[in-house]
Each structure stands twice: as structure tokens, then as C-alpha cells.
Amino acid sequence: MNTSHKTKLGLLALSAALMIWAHYMVFVYVPTEAVMGIVQRIFYVMVPVAWLAMFSTFVLFIASIAYLKTRKSSWDAVAYSAAEIGLLFTTLAIVVGMLWAKPIWGVWWTWEPRLTTTLVLWLILLACLMVRKVANDPSRGSIFAAVVGIVAFIDVPIIGMSTTLWRGIHPGGIIFEGGLAPPMLQTLLVSLAAFTVLYVLMMVLRVTVKNNEITIEKLKTLR
Template identity: 60%
Template sequence: MKNNHVRNIVLAVSLALTVLAMYMVFIFVPTERTMGIVQRIFYLMLPMGWLAMLAFTIIFINSILYLKKREDKYDLLARSAAELGLVFTTLTLITGSLWARPVWHVWWTWEPRLTTTLVLWVIYIAYFMVRSFASEEHRGATFAAVVGIIGFIDVPIIGMSTSIWRGLHPGAIMFQGGLAPPMVQTLVVSLLAFTGIFSVLLIQLVALKNDENALMVLKKIPD
């Protein structure tokens, strides 16, 4: 199978990258001066936040395509991306909270990026909710697509309004004097590794859902 082949290659590459990323995060990269050892969470947090947004972008594009073309494959891809997106948004919130504790001495702060991520998380929940509360499956898919589109457009506006009205500029804290070259290298490798893992999981999820659908159709056929 061609698909399996692609998946295996992506899997192998991202495994290698992940091992490399772990090495770089924990051993290679020097400890940041002012924040100390906890700053290393940053190399996990940022890629997870990126995946949360990447997943939402995939949902957005496929939701538009689904509404336009009414083909189930777009909905399937959007739904799979949403499942992963919810996981990575949750992880972003958890790592963000771990980060906030030593840096700002609180578990949670209404800092713009954290706030936006939290709202994003709630929108993800709403995305699944309309689907399960709809009377029929295809209507649920349509509703979810609408929520996917509206929610995605909303994220930058949420980001804008939170950063204009709320204090605490993390940019200043995170990047005091910019990132040293080893830090940038570590970040890039970590981003690539996470994106690789994300792709493998997405391919896997889509394949699984396709099989499920095929099975449903087979069960329905005798009549």
C-alpha cells in the first residue's frame, strides 16, 4: 500500500527528529540565565501551540471545502485534525501553566497568549459539541464546519483584543536580548519533530476513520 509507505517514512523521520529534539532540549541547549531550567519547557510549549494553530488551519480549509463540495473526506480530515488540535491545545495550556508558575509565581495568568489559547480550547469543545448534539450526522458535520470557519476567523481578533487590553507582555520576558543560536536550533528541531508526529497521527486517524466508514457501509449493504 502506497499510503502505508508514506506513513512509515514520515514515522521514521519524525522518530529520529524526536530523539534528536529530546537530546537538544535536555542536554545540548544551554540553560537560560534569568529563568533557569524551566525555560526548557519553552521548546515543548511553542511547538504544541503551533500544532494547535496548524490543526485549526486544517479544520478551517477543510470546513470551507466541505461546505462547498459536500464530500465526506473533507469533513473526515477536519474532524481528525480537530481531535489532534484539542489534544495539543490542552497540552499547550498545561505546559503554559507549568511555565507561568516559576516565571510569574502563579499557576494561571490572563496573559494574552494563554487567554487566546484557552478561548481556542473552548471553541474546540464547541466544535465537538454541535456535532454530537445534531439530529443527524451530516447536519452535525455541517454545523461543525460552520463553527470551524467562524472560530478560526475569530482567533486573531481574540489575540488582538487580549493583547491590546491586557498587560504582561511575555514577548519581553521570553526573548530578552533575543534567542542564542543554540536555542534557535533547538526550537527549529523541536518544531519539526512535533510537526512530524502530528502528521503521522493525522494520517493514522484519517485511515482509521476511513476503515470505520467502510465497515459501516459493509454492515448496511444486505438489503
């Protein structure tokens, strides 16, 4: 998966343009929410970031299965990148969520089902990256990381269902039940698109770097 330089530049331009548009919509276009006030604008960053945390775990899941089946190092590179970027977005989702929770709930953190299950995802992704380092040899590490990557995906539907399964204070399903005003929904969709393109760009870059790392390792062993 070696993407050409042109594609990368194109993705960069698209990502930058969408980001500027999304920020314009978040700060200028969208009306301020009635109850929560200006703080609610964090919503347009938190939802895309949390979505990418889960989507990245899904990519990790697919790449892990593909690696176990085919044993191609390119799939391992995708799995590694997805775990790493997924961890980044999970961290962002938790931190951004905290910034929103403090003014609204009065606490940075509460042991609420959706928050807890997201923290669990963060820990599993961390374990997925860590298990590579502790394996007896690198190829073993890749296989173990793939196994943990598959197990990590079990948590994603749990995060999705956590608001209905355990009934915490975190709202769930507002977006899908049509509880958003049209301008808010538009802003959210633009923001989602902007962050998703950014994610694709990050993945492409990280996978390229990882593939290069693998090539260098191979060359080192040849010597």
C-alpha cells in the same frame, strides 16, 4: 486520502529520529537561560505544541470550507481529525504553559489575554466536536461541525495578536524580533520540525481510521 503503509512507516521513522534529536538539543546542547534557569527549557516544547494547536485549527478551517463546497466525506474526515488533534495540542499547550507559569509567575493560571484566548480556542474546538453528537442526523452534524470549524479559526489571529492588542504579561514576538540566541533558535527549529512531523503522522493515522469508520457506517446502512 489513504496513505500507503510505507509512507506511514517512513513518517514514523522520521518523527522518531527528529524527536530524539530535539530532545538531545533541549536537554544537552542548548545553554541554560540566564534569568529563568532550567525551567526555560519547557519553551522548546510549549512553542511547537502551541503552534500545532493553531496550525491544526487552520487545517480544520480549510477542510471545513472544502467539505461545505464539495460534500466529500474525506474532507469531513480531515476536519474531524484536525479538530480532535487540535484539541489535544491546545490542551497540551495550556498544561505545558501552566507548568512553566507556576515557577515563573507564581500561579498556575492568570486571566491574561493570550491565556484567555487560548482557553477560548479550546472551548470552541470542544464545541466543534460536540456539535456532531447533538445534531439531528450525522450528515447535519458534519455540516454544523464545519460551520463551527470555520468560526473557530477567527480565534487564531486573535491569539496571535493578543500580546500586542491587550498588553498582558505573556511575552510576544521575541522569536520574530530576533531576541533568541542562535543555539536557542536552532533548538526551537529542530523541536518545531519534530513536533510538526509528529502532527502529520498523527493526522494521517487519524484520517485513515476516520475514513474506515465512515466506510463501516456506510456498509451498515446498506445491510
